[in-house]
Amino acid sequence: MIKNYIGGQWTASQGTNSFAVVNPATTEELAQCPMGTAADVDAAVAAAQAAFPAWRQTPVNDRVQYLFRLKQLLEEHAEELARCITTEHGKTLVEARGSVRRGIQMVETACGMPTLMMGDILEDIAAGIDSQAVRRPMGVFAGIAPFNFPAMVPMWFWPFAIAAGNTFVLKPSERVPLTQMKIFELLAKTGLPDGVINMVHGGKEVVDALCTHPEIQGVSFVGSTPVAKHVYTTAAAAGKRVQALGGAKNFMVVLPDAVMDKAASTALESIIGCAGERCLAGSVVLSVGDETYDVIKDRICEEARSIRVGDGLSPDVDMGPVISQASKDRILGLIERALEEGAELLVDGRDTGDLPGYFLKPTVLGNITPEMEISREEVFGPVVLLAKADSLDHSIAWLNDSPYANTATLFTTNGAAARQFSYEAAPAMLGINIGVPAPMAFFSFGGAKDSFFGDVKAHGRAGVEFFTQEVVTIQRWIKDSSIW
Numbered sequence: 001m002i003k004n005y006i007g008g009q010w011t012a013s014q015g016t017n018s019f020a021v022v023n024p025a026t027t028e029e030l031a032q033c034p035m036g037t038a039a040d041v042d043a044a045v046a047a048a049q050a051a052f053p054a055w056r057q058t059p060v061n062d063r064v065q066y067l068f069r070l071k072q073l074l075e076e077h078a079e080e081l082a083r084c085i086t087t088e089h090g091k092t093l094v095e096a097r098g099s100v101r102r103g104i105q106m107v108e109t110a111c112g113m114p115t116l117m118m119g120d121i122l123e124d125i126a127a128g129i130d131s132q133a134v135r136r137p138m139g140v141f142a143g144i145a146p147f148n149f150p151a152m153v154p155m156w157f158w159p160f161a162i163a164a165g166n167t168f169v170l171k172p173s174e175r176v177p178l179t180q181m182k183i184f185e186l187l188a189k190t191g192l193p194d195g196v197i198n199m200v201h202g203g204k205e206v207v208d209a210l211c212t213h214p215e216i217q218g219v220s221f222v223g224s225t226p227v228a229k230h231v232y233t234t235a236a237a238a239g240k241r242v243q244a245l246g247g248a249k250n251f252m253v254v255l256p257d258a259v260m261d262k263a264a265s266t267a268l269e270s271i272i273g274c275a276g277e278r279c280l281a282g283s284v285v286l287s288v289g290d291e292t293y294d295v296i297k298d299r300i301c302e303e304a305r306s307i308r309v310g311d312g313l314s315p316d317v318d319m320g321p322v323i324s325q326a327s328k329d330r331i332l333g334l335i336e337r338a339l340e341e342g343a344e345l346l347v348d349g350r351d352t353g354d355l356p357g358y359f360l361k362p363t364v365l366g367n368i369t370p371e372m373e374i375s376r377e378e379v380f381g382p383v384v385l386l387a388k389a390d391s392l393d394h395s396i397a398w399l400n401d402s403p404y405a406n407t408a409t410l411f412t413t414n415g416a417a418a419r420q421f422s423y424e425a426a427p428a429m430l431g432i433n434i435g436v437p438a439p440m441a442f443f444s445f446g447g448a449k450d451s452f453f454g455d456v457k458a459h460g461r462a463g464v465e466f467f468t469q470e471v472v473t474i475q476r477w478i479k480d481s482s483i484w
């Protein structure tokens with residue numbers, strides 16, 4: 001049974017239930033993750049609260065020294081972390097290495113906190129009166145993570161939170177808790193004071209306790225839309241700051257003037273990379289015009305058939321498994337119903353022979369229409385949906401009709417079309433000839449509509465804003481009392 005990390009100690013959970021962490025490529029059990037309780041949360045918050053006053057008073061330049069040390073340790077252990085991600089999540093080693101790199105970039109960016117959290121000052125806002133605004137840490141923050149990026153997504157939050165002078169309680173996904181445990185072992189080696197960062201394992205009970213705990217100032221969440229809504233409403237009702245990033249349905253539009261072979265391979269990589277388990281994964285490819293549709297269909301089908309599926313630890317594999325049998329069954333159900341609703345089966349990836357884990361090969365479905373369930377629901381699996389659109393206007397109207405608005409991409413060589421797309425498409429992260437438009441650590445990350453609940457997004461400057469309170473002080477110091 002794996003342990004919580006509370007006040008600098010690996011501590012047994014008070015929960016009596018546990019969840020089996022399974023390698024999805026082999027179905028081998030890797031560990032038992034405890035399903036923690038509200039009492040575990042109380043203990044972690046108490047440790048975080050106790051650590052806060054001294055941590056807040058530690059100069060920001062000293063606080064980031066721990067992150068500089070962590071960055072070095074992460075570099076030294078990057079390969080071990082990538083292998084851990086592949087083993088517990090299933091994505092290929094190449095993909096896992098990329099996600100470790102993205103996580104390290106969060107730490108690097110948070111190391112800039114001395115500059116990032118600087119405030120503003122203005123003399124003489126009135127005669128003899130000066131005004132200053134500082135960014136002040138607030139206390140204990142909580143983070144709740146999904147399964148699909150075991151290293152990176154939790155690091156969208158806690159490096160920024162602690163560099164800004166807060167303390168933190170993380171709940172990783174119970175399906176992939178092992179990578180964060182390795183990262184916390186590295187954090188402990190930096191000498192970070194006890195209680196600054198804590199980890200409680202579990203599911204709904206821990207999440208609900210974090211969302212309602214009176215001493216928690218704010219909650220960062222990433223996961224599916226129904227749970228994001230639940231976290232947003234529960235934590236906001238308890239008076240907390242909330243940033244809750246939800247699910248997605250991402251459209252990719254191909255115009256007749258696009259560079260077709262690049263558009264096709266970029267779209268396919270976006271859809272099937274990480275076996276489709278990315279919130280920025282493309283899903284529906286909207287080709288404008290019959291000719292574009294036929295060219296894109298032929299190229300995507302040819303490439304999709306060549307994708308090698310297997311254990312992501314093998315260098316000869318292009319795509320790993322999905323996370324669980326339940327996830328595989330859900331994706332198969334979506335494909336089945338799409339076929340019943342009239343989709344054309346162009347590449348059938350459902351039969352993976354005698355592979356032992358939760359594998360699916362890429363499936364390509366054609367003649368997708370907006371009414372079909374599969375064109376509206378998040379698939380989170382390697383399924384390419386091909387649809388025809390009449391024009392760019394039609395494409396934008398189609399994708400803007402989705403309740404989700406995480407990302408969308410346009411493939412074109414026409415600047416005016418690119419400008420119209422950037423101006424009119426509803427999603428808050430857009431790509432022009434980019435398949436996975438993921439904002440880097442120093443920009444902010446988050447979608448719109450049902451893909452994001454809250455006001456202030458993740459990492460970049462928004463992360464600094466989320467984890468600090470702006471305090472304005474207006475001062476009058478008088479030599480000559482006649483001007484009071």
Ligand code: NAD
Nearest residue numbers: 145146147172173203204207223224227245246247248279
């Ligand atoms: P999930 O919603 O099932 O779980 C996310 C977290 O919530 C986990 O820590 C889990 O323990 C907890 N949880 C699950 N059910 C709960 C409940 N009923 N009450 C309270 N807490 C609960 O999501 P997942 O399957 O782990 O992750 C995949 C989802 O995450 C996809 O929808 C994907 O689009 C989304 N995601 C979004 C982004 C983004 O930036 N918008 C990034 C990554 C993943």
